[in-house]
């Protein structure tokens with residue numbers, strides 16, 4: 001029998017912005033979207049990649065080979081996660097599965113979530129939710145918290161800036177809320193793409209209709225992933241505009257706070 005494996009491109013320990021407490025964040029490789037502002041271009045392709053990587057040594061650019069992604073079995077990944085159990089227990093933390101899009105590796109995701117719940121580890125899923133409902137159904141009972149991205153409410157603009165329609169995403173958001181799941185909405189605020197008053201109001205109207213009020217987190221546009229494009233030899237699509245400051249998001253914060261949302265900035 002073939003042993004199930006996931007392709008993971010990073011594991012970050014002591015994360016504090018990906019859900020409650022101190023967390024271990026596991027980043028799955030592969031994403032069906034191509035957000036122009038994405039800071040994780042190494043997540044795009046599903047398999048392990050061998051790339052020609054450019055490194056700078058002083059003033060000299062040196063080319064070398066590097067691998068993006070590593071295969072993990074369930075046992076290997078669960079033992080990585082269990083190493084941090086003490087931090088989870090003391091801080092009320094747990095594990096966050098992110099990416100890329102973890103739902104792309106649904107068989108493994110379902111199995112690792114089950115393994116975490118058997119060990120009573122708190123689980124969060126950082127997702128685009130761009131997946132058919134049957135995939136959502138397979139994992140929904142093993143996810144304690146959804147970190148759910150809302151990138152654009154207008155379908156044509158969503159398609160233009162991410163490569164996919166938002167219809168499935170919005171349907172899944174409504175579905176999860178109807179199921180009473182705990183949800184944090186993450187709004188990557190990208191100047192010139194989704195920060196119009198119209199989009200903010202549409203987002204508010206949509207969220208107001210949900211049966212369970214989610215928290216609302218604003219992720220201000222940043223360019224920290226910019227150097228990865230050069231290092232991994234991928235053509236950059238990141239907008240050539242300055243990163244946003246927290247104060248630039250204040251007007252959006254006010255709109256949501258006035259409507260009774262718990263709002264935070266930066267995760």
Ligand SMILES: C[S@@+](CC[C@H](N)C(=O)[O-])C[C@H]1O[C@@H](n2cnc3c(N)ncnc32)[C@H](O)[C@@H]1O
Nearest residue numbers: 037038039099100127128149186188219221222
């Ligand atoms: C890399 S993604 C992983 C989860 C999933 N792929 C998604 O986008 O929903 C983690 C978070 O970072 C956000 N993000 C990506 N690029 C960003 C950027 N340049 N500035 C601010 N937030 C960004 C995403 O919107 C998402 O909420």
Ligand code: SF4
Nearest residue numbers: 031033034035038100
């Ligand atoms: S969905 Fe997330 S990982 Fe995928 S391209 Fe968009 S920001 Fe990047």
